[in-house]
């Protein structure tokens with residue numbers, strides 16, 4: 001059952017389903033991602049004219065021939081492995097549009113994180129959702145309004161799905177802060193509908 005986290009008058013919508021994946025598909029997908037873990041790379045983030053290593057590892061999956069620059073980096077996309085493809089198809093049904101790209105973050109432990117940012121939507125199909133599937137260690141996810149004093153925190157459970165839609169990226173930033181003491185790793189998959197260029 002999905003919970004509404006944000007439903008603002010200006011069109012920001014965030015929904016959360018803690019039990020999106022049943023234990024079977026959840027461990028199958030976790031095993032599949034763990035199997036391709038050697039393809040994961042340090043993300044290179046361009047900030048203030050410098051290129052820095054990100055505090056997490058990343059890997060991208062996508063349709064054949066898809067070209068997508070994320071955070072200033074052209075990333076090779078790997079073909080969809082079967083369980084990831086199955087999850088993508090279920091999420092496409094739920095959101096009512098296809099997804100052709102998935103960016104997977106690997107947080108090796110509680111020291112890995114992602115800082116405050118909004119996802120770039122100009123490369124995405126207009127009106128499409130960003131769907132975020134979590135596997136492994138539960139980690140708190142934070143959303144903060146850019147102009148108002150509004151903050152939300154959701155503990156993203158293994159097998160959960162968080163969907164950000166509407167004007168969410170325009171009005172909110174989000175982050176996954178460091179969590180000292182977490183020793184288990186976490187995969188996060190954000191499914192996106194990249195606009196054909």
Ligand SMILES: O=C(O)CCC(=O)C(=O)O
Nearest residue numbers: 105114119141176188190
């Ligand atoms: O790991 C998460 O839950 C968030 C990832 C994220 O915000 C991103 O990849 O843009």
Ligand SMILES: [Fe+2]
Nearest residue numbers: 117118119174
């Ligand atoms: Fe993001």
